[in-house]
Amino acid sequence: MSIKINYITANKNKSLSSNIVLFSNEKTKINNLKNYLSKLEFVYIEDLLKTIDLKKNIFVFQLSSKRKIVLILSKNNLKTPEIENLGAEFYNQIILGKSSEYFLISDSVNSNHNLFLGHFLHGLKLKSYEFKKYKTKEDKNNISINIIGNKNKPSAQNQIKFKALEQGTFHARDLVSEPGNILHPDEYAKRISSLRKEGLKINIYDEKKLKKLGMHALLGVGQGSIRGSYLVTMEWNGAKNNSKPLAFVGKGVCFDTGGYSLKPAKFMEDMTYDMAGSATVVGLMKNLALRKAKINAVGVVGLVENMVSGNAQRPGDIVKSYSGKTIEVLNTDAEGRLVLADALTFTEKKFKPKLIVDLATLTGAIIVCLGSEYAGLFSNDDKLSDQLFKAGKKVDEKVWRMPLHKNYDKLMNSKNADVQNINYVGGAGSTTAAQFLQRFILNKTPWAHLDIAGMAFSKYGGALNSGGATGFGVRLLNQFIEDNYE
Numbered sequence: 001m002s003i004k005i006n007y008i009t010a011n012k013n014k015s016l017s018s019n020i021v022l023f024s025n026e027k028t029k030i031n032n033l034k035n036y037l038s039k040l041e042f043v044y045i046e047d048l049l050k051t052i053d054l055k056k057n058i059f060v061f062q063l064s065s066k067r068k069i070v071l072i073l074s075k076n077n078l079k080t081p082e083i084e085n086l087g088a089e090f091y092n093q094i095i096l097g098k099s100s101e102y103f104l105i106s107d108s109v110n111s112n113h114n115l116f117l118g119h120f121l122h123g124l125k126l127k128s129y130e131f132k133k134y135k136t137k138e139d140k141n142n143i144s145i146n147i148i149g150n151k152n153k154p155s156a157q158n159q160i161k162f163k164a165l166e167q168g169t170f171h172a173r174d175l176v177s178e179p180g181n182i183l184h185p186d187e188y189a190k191r192i193s194s195l196r197k198e199g200l201k202i203n204i205y206d207e208k209k210l211k212k213l214g215m216h217a218l219l220g221v222g223q224g225s226i227r228g229s230y231l232v233t234m235e236w237n238g239a240k241n242n243s244k245p246l247a248f249v250g251k252g253v254c255f256d257t258g259g260y261s262l263k264p265a266k267f268m269e270d271m272t273y274d275m276a277g278s279a280t281v282v283g284l285m286k287n288l289a290l291r292k293a294k295i296n297a298v299g300v301v302g303l304v305e306n307m308v309s310g311n312a313q314r315p316g317d318i319v320k321s322y323s324g325k326t327i328e329v330l331n332t333d334a335e336g337r338l339v340l341a342d343a344l345t346f347t348e349k350k351f352k353p354k355l356i357v358d359l360a361t362l363t364g365a366i367i368v369c370l371g372s373e374y375a376g377l378f379s380n381d382d383k384l385s386d387q388l389f390k391a392g393k394k395v396d397e398k399v400w401r402m403p404l405h406k407n408y409d410k411l412m413n414s415k416n417a418d419v420q421n422i423n424y425v426g427g428a429g430s431t432t433a434a435q436f437l438q439r440f441i442l443n444k445t446p447w448a449h450l451d452i453a454g455m456a457f458s459k460y461g462g463a464l465n466s467g468g469a470t471g472f473g474v475r476l477l478n479q480f481i482e483d484n485y486e
Contacts, residue, residue, distance in 0.1 A: 001095060002142040003128040005121055007153060021070045021090075021104040021145075023111075036105055037069070045069065057086060058093050068099065076112055080119050081396035083111075085463045087123030094143060106149030118154035121145070122162050126464040129170055131177040161291050165478055168287025169471035175279035176456065176469035180255035180272045184227040185303040188254060188275070192232050192282060192301070198289040201235040215342040217321040221335040222304035224259060224312025231343060233350075234285045234299040238292060245296040246485060247353035248285070248477065249343050251336040251360035252278030252303040259306050259332030260314055273469065274336070276456030277359035278303065280473035287478055295485050300347045302339040306332070318417045322346055323440050326417040334422040336360050337433055341440040348445050355384055355446040357480075358437070359473050360453075365429030366402075367454040372462075374400040375455045375472065378434035381446035388448055391480035396463070397472055399450060408435045 020036055034042055045061055052059065061069040070093065074086060094102065109117055124145070132139060147153060154162065175183065175191070183191075193202050207229055210219055215231065222229030235245070253274040257263060263271065278301035285299040313319075317329045319338070323345040327338065340358055347356055366376040375392075377399040379385040385401050392399045411432050414420035419439055423432040434449045441447045452472055461467035 001128060001130065001139060003091070003125060003145065004142065005125070005145045005147065007147045007159070009148070019068050019070070019099050019102045021072065021102050023072050023074055023105075023108045025074065025076060025110055036108070041069065045071065058089055060093060060097075068097070070094075070102070074111060074116075076110070078111070078113065078116075080113070080394060081463075083113060083116055083119040084123030084126070084396075087120040087125075088127035088464050090120070091124045091127040100142060101144045101146065103146045103148055106147055106152045108149070109152040115154055115158060117147070117152050118158050118162055121147075122166065123464055125166050126169065127466060129173055129465060131174065131468060133177075164287045164290035165475060167290060168283040168478070169474045170283075171286050172276075172279040172283030172471040172474050173465075173469040175282060176273045176276045176471075178272065180305075183272070183275075184254050185222065185225075185230055185252070185305055186228050188252065188303050189228075189230045189232055192234065195234065195282070195286055195289070198286060199236070200285055200289050201237070203233045205231040205233075213322060213346070214320065215322045215346070216319040217327055217338040218302050218304060218342040220313045220317065220319045220329065221253070221259075221306050221338050224309040225305035225307040226309075227254075227305045229305075230303040231346065232301050232303060234282070236285060236288045236293065236295075236297045238288065238294050239296045240294075243296055244354040245298045245351055246481065247347050247351055247356045248281045248297065248299045249340065249347055249356060249358040250278030250281035250299070250301045251275065251339055251358075251362065252301045253336055253339065254303060254305050256306045256333070256335065257308055259308060259312055259335065261331045261333040262308065263333060270457065273457045274361050275303070276361050276469070276472070277450075277452060279469075280359050280452070280471065280477070283471060283474040284477050287474060288481070293481065293486065295481060297481070298347070298351050298353065300343050302343040304335075304339055306335045321440065323442060325419060325439065328414040328417040328420040330420050330424065331422040334433070336362050337421060337436050340437055344437060344440045344447075345442060348441060348443055353445060355381070355448075356441070357384075357388070357448045357450065357477065359450045361456050362449075362451045363430045363433050363453055365433075366451040369402070369430060370400055370454055372454045372458065374398045376430050376434075376451035377401045377448060378404050378431070378438075378451070379446075379448040380404065380438060380441065380444070381448070384446045384448050387484050388450075388476070388480055391483055392476050394483075395475045395479050397455070397476035399476070402434070403431055404434055404438060408432055412436050412439075
């Protein structure tokens with residue numbers, strides 16, 4: 001279903017004969033609605049409100065076969081996530097009916113939140129996302145939401161910001177939703193290169209260039225696939241000075257069989273979303289370019305396919321990373337950290353960023369810890385951790401800080417190389433993975449690792465998505481940037 005939002009100057013008489021959406025406070029004082037209802041409609045609705053369950057937020061009054069009134073009750077002190085959830089709830093209501101056009105009266109909004117309507121519509125749009133690219137039957141059920149009134153509309157600049165954030169989030173969801181036979185590393189690199197038209201500077205490092213650079217940790221993961229392996233950088237220079245960029249790094253394992261440490265067949269089809277960290281970085285960079293963010297930022301993604309073949313990496317192999325450190329690969333299904341190891345060191349050395357945030361569907365252990373409510377946050381910097389925690393709370397993409405400590409290092413020390421890629425002693429799976437990554441931050445750059453394994457994909461849907469890819473992290477990192485660096 002397609003949702004189109006129009007800001008229009010409408011004929012009042014037309015809106016009075018169509019489906020209209022009105023807001024009221026929790027006390028259901030609807031005197032301000034008289035301008036939009038006939039006298040009989042007003043009395044009818046006023047009478048019904050005395051008898052219905054006011055624990056609900058949204059009421060639909062079917063006045064005729066062609067006209068319905070949607071009344072949305074909103075408390076005056078709602079926080080931003082609550083407002084967006086209300087918009088998503090409204091979406092759930094309108095898809096139940098057959099109406100294709102609604103007139104939303106912005107003048108009826110009565111809230112102390114200055115961007116109430118913007119966030120309400122943002123929640124509506126996020127909830128409306130569907131991935132139906134491969135459905136052969138076309139869905140022609142399109143809905144128009146026409147915003148009329150003189151008050152409470154988001155400014156043109158805020159409309160641009162909301163739209164950019166939606167497009168960035170949807171881009172990330174689209175990438176995660178693609179099947180592995182379509183979005184393999186070769187195709188993924190091409191799609192990222194198309195973002196040049198948005199103003200991003202794109203550089204693609206193919207296998208030949210990666211070998212020359214010495215990125216054997218990343219290349220080892222992808223060597224069993226007939227597809228190429230890549231490192232792709234995306235630069236956005238929106239600041240007026242040459243300040244150090246903010247860096248965002250993503251794991252892009254387009255399909256993960258586990259390699260010779262083969263995953264169980266059950267649910268292996270879900271391993272198309274093992275590139276969700278990279279999708280978040282791509283979606284974020286697109287968002288920053290679309291809204292012309294006044295910062296310098298760089299996104300770096302490692303794109304590989306972890307397959308089984310006669311040329312695939314073996315358990316026990318030792319590879320030399322871009323950092324110069326050697327890694328003993330005891331488990332080929334602990335592959336994401338190998339990709340990130342090279343990507344992190346490269347990002348730090350080449351761009352000398354102000355900070356680095358990496359995102360990855362890295363461990364099943366984080367789902368055991370936090371389920372699908374929080375992403376795991378690991379960091380070497382308290383200030384950065386606090387900024388990410390607060391940003392996540394604001395947009396309801398929550399993170400929870402987990403420990404890093406030098407005592408965990410002994411679990412990742414190898415007898416045969418500088419480090420091994422898995423902890424075979426047992427326990428602390430997510431922490432030891434993060435502890436591994438920290439070894440490849442060489443110059444004490446403030447760094448945070450977000451393990452989003454429980455957040456990137458939802459079987460059952462959430463408040464702002466209807467199931468499938470969530471695009472987790474795009475809105476979180478956009479808020480983090482807005483609050484602290486713009």
